[in-house]
Structures are given as C-alpha cells and as structure tokens.
Amino acid sequence: MQNENSILQKDLELLELSIEFLLMAWSNGFKNLKDITGYPVSELMKKPGMNYRMLAELGEILNNNNLLDIIDED
16 A cells, blocks of 8 residues: 555656646646546546546556556546
C-alpha cells in the first residue's frame, strides 16, 4: 500500500504522462493523481481539456499501478 499511496501523491510532472495530459491537469489545478481521482468520472469529463483520450491515459497509469479500482465510475 505504501507504493500505491506514493504514486497518488507524486507530482504529475514526475510521472510518465503526455504533455496534453499535463496541460489538462494543470489547467484544472490538479497537482497529483489523488487530486484527479477525487472526482467521479462524470465530473472529470466536464473539466476543461478532459476527454476520452485523457481518461484512457489516466486509466492506463492507474491500471499499471494496480489502482484502477479507486476511480469512481459514477
């Protein structure tokens, strides 16, 4: 669990994310994955710059770290 928590708290620029994802995150004030996963998918999709490609990238990084189940798919 220690490793899982650390990835959620890491600054986004320290993770392997696309420039587009980083720009979307920064424009919404997200600093780490914990900030992003605090929203249900339905709310995330309303955020500026968030689209299905960004959602897929988020899902990929969470899945790679065995954290996919923390996303609220509401």
